[in-house]
Ligand code: SF4
Protein backbone atom coordinates (compact mmCIF):
# COMPACT_ATOMS: atom_id res chain seq x y z
CA UNK A 85 0.00 0.00 0.00
CA UNK A 86 2.72 2.49 1.01
CA UNK A 87 4.95 1.21 -1.79
CA UNK A 88 2.16 1.90 -4.29
CA UNK A 89 2.20 5.63 -3.57
CA UNK A 90 4.06 7.45 -6.38
CA UNK A 91 4.74 10.67 -4.44
CA UNK A 92 5.50 9.30 -0.95
CA UNK A 93 2.38 11.04 0.34
CA UNK A 94 1.79 7.83 2.27
CA UNK A 95 4.57 6.68 4.59
CA UNK A 96 5.21 4.51 7.61
CA UNK A 97 7.01 6.41 10.32
CA UNK A 98 8.63 4.79 13.37
CA UNK A 99 9.06 6.71 16.58
CA UNK A 100 9.17 5.73 20.24
CA UNK A 101 8.97 2.06 19.34
CA UNK A 102 5.63 2.52 17.60
CA UNK A 103 4.70 2.58 13.94
CA UNK A 104 2.53 5.29 12.42
CA UNK A 105 0.87 5.52 9.04
CA UNK A 106 1.37 9.07 7.80
CA UNK A 107 -0.70 10.68 5.04
CA UNK A 108 0.38 14.08 3.71
CA UNK A 109 -2.49 15.65 1.77
CA UNK A 110 -0.02 18.18 0.38
CA UNK A 111 1.82 15.46 -1.53
CA UNK A 112 -1.20 13.35 -2.51
CA UNK A 113 -2.09 13.49 -6.22
CA UNK A 114 -5.35 11.53 -5.72
CA UNK A 115 -4.22 8.69 -8.01
CA UNK A 116 -6.12 6.15 -5.83
CA UNK A 117 -3.36 3.53 -6.07
CA UNK A 118 -3.43 3.14 -2.27
CA UNK A 119 -7.15 2.31 -2.49
CA UNK A 120 -6.55 -0.31 -5.15
CA UNK A 121 -3.69 -1.85 -3.16
CA UNK A 122 -5.22 -1.47 0.28
CA UNK A 123 -7.80 -4.28 0.26
CA UNK A 124 -10.45 -2.03 1.76
CA UNK A 125 -8.16 -0.25 4.25
CA UNK A 126 -8.59 3.03 2.32
CA UNK A 127 -11.58 4.68 0.72
CA UNK A 128 -12.25 7.87 -1.18
CA UNK A 129 -12.67 10.91 1.04
CA UNK A 130 -16.12 12.41 0.66
CA UNK A 131 -14.66 15.83 1.42
CA UNK A 132 -11.31 17.31 2.38
CA UNK A 133 -11.66 20.15 4.85
CA UNK A 134 -7.93 20.70 5.32
CA UNK A 135 -7.80 23.57 2.90
CA UNK A 136 -6.07 26.89 3.44
CA UNK A 137 -4.32 25.52 6.52
CA UNK A 138 -0.64 25.56 7.49
CA UNK A 139 1.65 22.91 6.05
CA UNK A 140 1.76 20.85 9.27
CA UNK A 141 -2.05 20.58 9.31
CA UNK A 142 -1.99 18.80 5.93
CA UNK A 143 -0.49 15.75 7.61
CA UNK A 144 -2.56 13.01 9.31
CA UNK A 145 -1.10 10.21 11.43
CA UNK A 146 -2.57 6.92 12.59
CA UNK A 147 -1.11 4.63 15.23
CA UNK A 148 -0.93 1.33 13.33
CA UNK A 149 -1.12 -0.82 16.46
CA UNK A 150 -4.20 0.81 17.99
CA UNK A 151 -5.65 1.77 14.55
CA UNK A 152 -6.52 5.24 15.83
CA UNK A 153 -5.72 8.66 14.45
CA UNK A 154 -3.15 10.47 16.55
CA UNK A 155 -4.13 14.05 15.74
CA UNK A 156 -7.60 15.04 14.79
CA UNK A 157 -7.55 18.67 13.89
CA UNK A 158 -10.21 19.22 11.28
CA UNK A 159 -11.18 22.87 11.15
CA UNK A 160 -14.90 23.50 11.23
CA UNK A 161 -15.73 25.63 8.23
CA UNK A 162 -18.72 27.46 6.92
CA UNK A 163 -19.10 29.33 3.67
CA UNK A 164 -21.70 31.88 4.70
CA UNK A 165 -21.56 34.96 2.49
CA UNK A 166 -21.95 37.27 5.47
CA UNK A 167 -18.98 35.72 7.20
CA UNK A 168 -16.85 36.10 4.09
CA UNK A 169 -17.86 39.74 3.75
CA UNK A 170 -17.05 40.39 7.40
CA UNK A 171 -13.61 38.91 6.88
CA UNK A 172 -12.71 40.63 3.63
CA UNK A 173 -14.48 43.92 4.15
CA UNK A 174 -15.79 45.20 0.82
CA UNK A 175 -13.86 42.87 -1.49
CA UNK A 176 -10.97 40.46 -1.84
CA UNK A 177 -8.92 40.74 -5.01
CA UNK A 178 -7.02 37.66 -6.10
CA UNK A 179 -4.26 37.44 -8.67
CA UNK A 180 -3.82 33.87 -9.86
CA UNK A 181 -0.31 32.84 -10.88
CA UNK A 182 0.41 29.68 -12.83
CA UNK A 183 3.99 28.89 -11.85
CA UNK A 184 4.17 25.65 -13.84
CA UNK A 185 0.82 23.91 -13.52
CA UNK A 186 -0.58 21.27 -15.89
CA UNK A 187 -3.70 23.49 -16.07
CA UNK A 188 -5.82 21.04 -14.06
CA UNK A 189 -5.86 23.41 -11.09
CA UNK A 190 -6.74 26.33 -13.38
CA UNK A 191 -9.74 24.42 -14.73
CA UNK A 192 -11.11 24.17 -11.18
CA UNK A 193 -10.26 27.79 -10.38
CA UNK A 194 -12.10 28.93 -13.52
CA UNK A 195 -15.10 26.90 -12.34
CA UNK A 196 -15.27 29.16 -9.28
CA UNK A 197 -16.47 31.94 -11.57
CA UNK A 198 -19.25 29.97 -13.27
CA UNK A 199 -22.92 30.59 -12.38
CA UNK A 200 -23.00 27.61 -9.98
CA UNK A 201 -20.16 28.69 -7.66
CA UNK A 202 -20.41 32.38 -8.58
CA UNK A 203 -17.43 33.55 -6.53
CA UNK A 204 -18.16 37.21 -7.21
CA UNK A 205 -21.32 37.12 -5.11
CA UNK A 206 -19.01 36.94 -2.07
CA UNK A 207 -17.09 40.02 -3.15
CA UNK A 208 -14.12 37.93 -4.27
CA UNK A 209 -12.70 38.94 -7.65
CA UNK A 210 -9.87 37.80 -9.87
CA UNK A 211 -7.75 40.72 -11.04
CA UNK A 212 -5.28 41.03 -13.92
CA UNK A 213 -2.44 42.73 -12.07
CA UNK A 214 -0.68 41.82 -8.81
CA UNK A 215 -0.67 45.57 -8.07
CA UNK A 216 -4.46 45.38 -7.59
CA UNK A 217 -4.40 42.16 -5.56
CA UNK A 218 -4.73 41.30 -1.87
CA UNK A 219 -3.91 37.63 -2.40
CA UNK A 220 -1.79 35.51 -4.75
CA UNK A 221 -3.30 32.13 -5.58
CA UNK A 222 -0.39 30.11 -6.93
CA UNK A 223 -0.62 26.80 -8.80
CA UNK A 224 1.96 24.36 -10.03
CA UNK A 225 5.41 23.40 -8.95
CA UNK A 226 7.54 26.49 -9.50
CA UNK A 227 9.52 25.92 -12.68
CA UNK A 228 12.95 27.47 -13.13
CA UNK A 229 11.52 29.68 -15.89
CA UNK A 230 8.73 30.99 -13.64
CA UNK A 231 10.60 31.47 -10.36
CA UNK A 232 11.69 35.06 -11.05
CA UNK A 233 8.25 36.01 -12.42
CA UNK A 234 6.57 34.60 -9.29
CA UNK A 235 8.94 36.52 -7.05
CA UNK A 236 8.27 39.72 -9.05
CA UNK A 237 4.49 39.18 -8.81
CA UNK A 238 4.81 38.71 -5.04
CA UNK A 239 6.87 41.88 -4.71
CA UNK A 240 4.24 43.80 -6.70
CA UNK A 241 1.32 42.91 -4.37
CA UNK A 242 0.81 45.74 -1.87
CA UNK A 243 1.18 44.82 1.80
CA UNK A 244 -0.49 43.33 3.72
CA UNK A 245 -0.52 40.43 1.26
CA UNK A 246 -1.62 36.83 1.42
CA UNK A 247 -0.28 33.84 -0.50
CA UNK A 248 -2.11 30.55 -1.00
CA UNK A 249 -0.38 27.52 -2.56
CA UNK A 250 -2.81 25.41 -4.61
CA UNK A 251 -2.73 21.72 -5.47
CA UNK A 252 -0.27 18.96 -4.71
CA UNK A 253 2.24 20.71 -7.01
CA UNK A 254 1.95 24.03 -5.20
CA UNK A 255 1.98 22.44 -1.74
CA UNK A 256 4.83 19.95 -2.16
CA UNK A 257 5.92 19.73 -5.79
CA UNK A 258 3.46 16.93 -6.61
CA UNK A 259 4.18 14.49 -9.39
CA UNK A 260 6.66 16.94 -11.00
CA UNK A 261 8.56 17.51 -7.75
CA UNK A 262 11.75 15.72 -8.76
CA UNK A 263 12.05 17.28 -12.21
CA UNK A 264 15.24 19.14 -13.14
CA UNK A 265 12.99 21.92 -14.50
CA UNK A 266 11.39 22.57 -11.12
CA UNK A 267 12.71 24.74 -8.29
CA UNK A 268 10.25 23.30 -5.77
CA UNK A 269 6.86 24.00 -4.23
CA UNK A 270 5.61 27.58 -3.91
CA UNK A 271 7.16 28.06 -0.47
CA UNK A 272 10.60 27.41 -1.98
CA UNK A 273 10.29 30.81 -3.69
CA UNK A 274 7.88 33.02 -1.68
CA UNK A 275 6.33 32.78 1.82
CA UNK A 276 2.99 30.93 1.91
CA UNK A 277 0.13 31.62 4.35
CA UNK A 278 -2.10 28.64 3.54
CA UNK A 279 -2.11 25.44 1.52
CA UNK A 280 -4.95 23.90 -0.49
CA UNK A 281 -4.17 20.26 -1.33
CA UNK A 282 -5.67 18.10 -4.09
CA UNK A 283 -4.81 17.15 -7.64
CA UNK A 284 -6.66 19.21 -8.54
CA UNK A 285 -8.61 20.65 -5.59
CA UNK A 286 -12.34 20.98 -6.23
CA UNK A 287 -13.91 24.46 -6.42
CA UNK A 288 -15.41 23.83 -2.97
CA UNK A 289 -11.97 23.03 -1.56
CA UNK A 290 -10.61 26.21 -3.16
CA UNK A 291 -13.36 28.36 -1.68
CA UNK A 292 -13.03 26.68 1.73
CA UNK A 293 -9.27 27.17 1.64
CA UNK A 294 -9.47 30.84 0.70
CA UNK A 295 -11.92 31.45 3.55
CA UNK A 296 -9.74 29.54 6.00
CA UNK A 297 -6.71 31.69 5.13
CA UNK A 298 -8.80 34.84 5.66
CA UNK A 299 -9.87 33.52 9.05
CA UNK A 300 -6.29 32.83 10.04
CA UNK A 301 -5.08 36.28 8.93
CA UNK A 302 -8.10 38.60 9.33
CA UNK A 303 -5.94 41.67 9.89
CA UNK A 304 -4.04 41.04 6.65
CA UNK A 305 -7.18 40.55 4.59
CA UNK A 306 -8.53 44.01 5.47
CA UNK A 307 -6.94 47.08 4.00
CA UNK A 308 -7.04 50.15 6.25
S1 SF4 B 1 -4.08 8.56 -3.64
FE1 SF4 B 1 -2.49 9.86 -2.65
S2 SF4 B 1 -1.80 8.67 -0.88
FE2 SF4 B 1 -2.87 7.23 -2.26
S3 SF4 B 1 -1.25 6.37 -3.56
FE3 SF4 B 1 -2.07 8.14 -4.68
S4 SF4 B 1 -0.75 9.86 -4.06
FE4 SF4 B 1 -0.37 8.20 -2.60
Ligand code: SF4
Pocket residue numbers: 113184185186187188189223224225250251252253254258259282283284285
Ligand atom coordinates in the same frame (compact mmCIF):
# COMPACT_ATOMS: atom_id res chain seq x y z
S1 SF4 C 1 -1.83 19.62 -8.54
FE1 SF4 C 1 -2.46 18.14 -10.13
S2 SF4 C 1 -3.98 19.29 -11.35
FE2 SF4 C 1 -2.82 20.81 -10.15
S3 SF4 C 1 -1.11 21.47 -11.49
FE3 SF4 C 1 -0.35 19.75 -10.24
S4 SF4 C 1 -0.67 17.91 -11.51
FE4 SF4 C 1 -1.96 19.57 -12.36
